[in-house]
Amino acid sequence: MGDLRTQVHEAYRAWSPESARLIEDARRVFPGGDTRMSAHFGPYPLFIERAEGCRLYDADGHEIRDFMNNFTSLIHGHANPDVVEAVCEQMRRGSAYAAPTRSQVALGSLLQERVPSIEQLRFTSSGSEATLMTLRCARAATGKHRIMKMEGGYHGSYELAEVSLVPLPGLAGPPDAPVPVPIDASIPPSTLGDVVPCPFNDPEMARTLIARHAHELAAVIVEPVLGSMGMIPATREFLQALRDAASAHDVLLVFDEVITLRLGLGGAQQQHDVVPDLTALGKIIGGGLPIGAFGGSEELMRVFHPDEPNPVMHASTFSLSMAAGAAAMEQLDVAAIRRTNELGDRLRTGFNEAFARHGIRGQAVGLGSLVNLHLTDAPLPDARAVLDGLIASGPINSLLHLEMLQRGVASASRLMYCTSTAMVESDVDFAVDALDDALTALRPGIEAERPALLN
Ligand SMILES: Cc1ncc(COP(=O)(O)O)c(C=O)c1O
Numbered sequence: 001m002g003d004l005r006t007q008v009h010e011a012y013r014a015w016s017p018e019s020a021r022l023i024e025d026a027r028r029v030f031p032g033g034d035t036r037m038s039a040h041f042g043p044y045p046l047f048i049e050r051a052e053g054c055r056l057y058d059a060d061g062h063e064i065r066d067f068m069n070n071f072t073s074l075i076h077g078h079a080n081p082d083v084v085e086a087v088c089e090q091m092r093r094g095s096a097y098a099a100p101t102r103s104q105v106a107l108g109s110l111l112q113e114r115v116p117s118i119e120q121l122r123f124t125s126s127g128s129e130a131t132l133m134t135l136r137c138a139r140a141a142t143g144k145h146r147i148m149k150m151e152g153g154y155h156g157s158y159e160l161a162e163v164s165l166v167p168l169p170g171l172a173g174p175p176d177a178p179v180p181v182p183i184d185a186s187i188p189p190s191t192l193g194d195v196v197p198c199p200f201n202d203p204e205m206a207r208t209l210i211a212r213h214a215h216e217l218a219a220v221i222v223e224p225v226l227g228s229m230g231m232i233p234a235t236r237e238f239l240q241a242l243r244d245a246a247s248a249h250d251v252l253l254v255f256d257e258v259i260t261l262r263l264g265l266g267g268a269q270q271q272h273d274v275v276p277d278l279t280a281l282g283k284i285i286g287g288g289l290p291i292g293a294f295g296g297s298e299e300l301m302r303v304f305h306p307d308e309p310n311p312v313m314h315a316s317t318f319s320l321s322m323a324a325g326a327a328a329m330e331q332l333d334v335a336a337i338r339r340t341n342e343l344g345d346r347l348r349t350g351f352n353e354a355f356a357r358h359g360i361r362g363q364a365v366g367l368g369s370l371v372n373l374h375l376t377d378a379p380l381p382d383a384r385a386v387l388d389g390l391i392a393s394g395p396i397n398s399l400l401h402l403e404m405l406q407r408g409v410a411s412a413s414r415l416m417y418c419t420s421t422a423m424v425e426s427d428v429d430f431a432v433d434a435l436d437d438a439l440t441a442l443r444p445g446i447e448a449e450r451p452a453l454l455n
Contacts, residue, residue: 004445077422121295127282128156130292152229152383287324350432
């Protein structure tokens with residue numbers, strides 16, 4: 001694979017000399033030159049100077065369509081005028097007071113009105129804290145401690161949430177007897193022991209595991225679309241099986257809708273008509289600023305009531321994020337969501353047609369505005385299938401990402417794309433043309449080095 005990788009990396013370096021220079025400064029300050037693992041990629045990430053709408057402008061002056069949108073959080077793209085105005089107005093009045101504000105009640109009421117499972121909620125500073133607080137709520141409410149999570153499920157940056165995030169073959173056990181897999185050497189055995197991993201989209205296994213661990217299981221947490229593991233939508237049957245089994249065994253069902261709230265006014269739970277006990281939110285509800293929220297029934301959320309004898313400890317909230325979030329969410333009506341979802345459908349269809357035209361075994365999956373490319377034509381029901389595809393395609397994924405960047409299209413390096421209200425059809429068609437062109441450029445290298453990817 002050496003030749004193709006060298007060729008693509010050399011072209012990328014020649015195309016982005018200023019970013020290549022800036023990364024040297026960054027490497028003196030940060031390990032590897034970056035402060036965020038998920039946004040880092042090799043040989044070095046692009047340095048961005050500014051962004052507006054759906055366009056990024058990098059340090060070398062390139063204009064790049066942004067299909068990453070800060071990992072789905074910028075539903076209106078960059079520097080949305082209403083959000084900018086709301087943030088400036090809030091800054092003039094002070095950024096945070098450690099006191100209740102009208103803006104937090106406004107944003108909270110909007111979410112309460114929209115999301116079916118939320119009767120009461122709390123804000124947090126991140127999606128990670130939001131999912132963590134749902135689990136603490138479940139533990140306090142049930143008196144049990146273990147958590148079932150899906151293989152490949154991502155719920156933020158803390159030990160419990162990162163168990164079995166990457167269920168690598170050889171480590172994860174057989175599909176009918178999965179074992180918890182640590183993401184890295186920082187995860188203690190006690191945390192592994194707290195997690196019951198479950199294969200995604202396998203209703204039978206989910207029912208069996210919930211019944212087997214019912215006496216010790218506080219919660220089942222699931223993303224309605226498996227986000228960081230390739231945008232794999234859960235089937236309704238799977239979500240309903242989780243709902244039924246959890247209810248039958250006094251286990252709380254948590255939907256992590258940090259990403260999927262963008263799919264519908266009331267999130268994926270509304271689309272699937274499967275209502276969890278607790279929901280975690282984040283990303284779009286902050287209008288681009290850091291935020292999270294979690295909520296559920298009034299009865300469950302009572303564990304956070306300050307007048308309770310021993311309430312579950314929870315702190316955080318920023319007025320600035322409240323103001324930005326309210327400005328973003330008020331613009332996000334049914335028509336805006338329909339539009340971003342339609343743009344996502346158009347992107348998926350266009351990408352799939354491009355793979356077919358080039359005779360390359362690839363596919364675009366996802367739901368609505370959420371799209372992910374995979375270099376395999378095998379069915380992708382779960383994380384294990386996604387990892388098999390990634391391992392078989394080797395470095396072609398990351399080379400395709402670099403080729404797309406050079407054609408003016410940004411995605412996550414794992415080839416995750418999402419649309420925003422700042423885009424129009426021609427932006428989507430631009431991305432499809434870029435894939436066409438990138439596949440033409442990569443094809444000789446694929447023929448030579450990964451012929452199994454050709455039809
Ligand atoms: C599904 C899901 N849950 C939780 C999180 C964590 O959110 P945050 O990065 O705000 O902590 C993320 C972040 O990408 C996510 O995708």
